[in-house]
Amino acid sequence: MTQVLIVEDEFIIAKFIEKQIKNHFQCETAIAITVAEAVAEMERLKPDLLLCDINLGAGYSGIDLVNQLQQSYRFEVIYITSYNSKDIIEDAISSGAANYIIKPVDEMQLFAGMRLAISKIKSKKAHNSAAAALTPSEQRIVSLIGMRKSTNEIAELMHLSRYTIKNQRHKICVKLGLKDENNALLKWVLEQRELK
Incomplete structure (x- = not known):
């Protein structure tokens, strides 16, 4: 209400x-x-x-x-x-x-x-x-996406493989109900900034 x-x-x-x-x-x-x-x-x-x-x-x-x-x-x-x-x-x-x-x-x-x-x-x-359901690691990935970091850059910053980051991005998209497209998370992050 x-x-x-x-x-x-x-x-x-x-x-x-x-x-x-x-x-x-x-x-x-x-x-x-x-x-x-x-x-x-x-x-x-x-x-x-x-x-x-x-x-x-x-x-x-x-x-x-x-x-x-x-x-x-x-x-x-x-x-x-x-x-x-x-x-x-x-x-x-x-x-x-x-x-x-x-x-x-x-x-x-x-x-x-x-x-x-x-x-x-x-x-x-x-x-x-939906954002509250993300783990701290997923929140960090989302934050880095908001800084327009690529999957490779995120993997390097987090000391993980690019495949792990790709899998995490997919899981985040599922949690947020987004289509698993290249820029879906970036679009979502930008929308969040506009809503604040």
Whole structure:
């Protein structure tokens, strides 16, 4: 189940967003009206997705809050705001926004933004659980592949035969559900970097 934190200083809007989410998705939700509540809920809920207003009142910026929270937590973020300035949108993108929805919140815009973000979250979780099944030796091989080392170079670095490395690469592909192609592992590693 996806954990969602709604950070919105207008309670009625926050409840509307929460209702729309619960109508369309299986999610555990929480609402934070203030920055202090948002920080406390992050610790309690550890959400996968943050829906965050940019103007949080009292001079607080949702973008600044997200940047602060990203130092301690991993999550996707969708900004929901009345700001439609190109500079603010660029700042939101720089903070890693999965989407940007301009108020007033439209049910289908929210559905589309949520659907894309949840799909990305599920993909990350699937990749992370597959990667966790790798042995330390397999993880080292994957790391070296990420450095664009060839099978021969990996064999030399690990003091193993190239045939052992080829067999290990095959086993890793099986564990990760990849086709056993020349660049399958490299493509997977590059995708992992993009998902982080």
